[in-house]
Amino acid sequence: DAKTTQPNSMESNEEEPVHLPCNHSTISGTDYIHWYRQLPSQGPEYVIHGLTSNVNNRMASLAIAEDRKSSTLILHRATLRDAAVYYCILMNGNKLVFGAGTILRVKS
């Protein structure tokens, strides 16, 4: 399975945008980039996914580099409820391979 690299942790102020980076230099042409997050004591929650083009949904935006070797999850206005571990996952097939993720802390 192709690997992803994320910072261990990041901190943000409430109501400010957050950019969570992910490197995936060994991505293959058919790998989809998925983002999930896990709030404390809960199961993971789908955030967004994409292949080549940037994607937007009600939760976040996903910016994918032209060479696809990196991507950025953008939370437009962080709230305290967004404090979680964010996982960037390359998916090619049926299973999610979770890395360590990025712990996002949001300060009020």
Added chain:
Amino acid sequence: NAGVMQNPRHLVRRRGQEARLRCSPMKGHSHVYWYRQLPEEGLKFMVYLQKENIIDESGMPKERFSAEFPKEGPSILRIQQVVRGDSAAYFCASSPQWGASTDTQYFGPGTRLTVL
């Protein structure tokens, strides 16, 4: 539309006992996945099932662990003769489509197993 349901939410077993974890997928979903999260570690894939079929069990320990998803009823993850190292949170997820790379997996709240 109810989400993925798992029960029990908390399960305590003594070493050597059996643990049965249940997962009811979202309505209309026919694909179920089990993941395990050991304390202070990330989530690890265990097994992927469709109705009455195990599709991928590459993450299942070779002994004591089994999974099923019968035609009727919930998916069951069964751990025989539990040991302390089995203490973990077990998450079930379901998806509606073909187990493809575009499928969103919807996770349940997990079952937290504690082995005394």
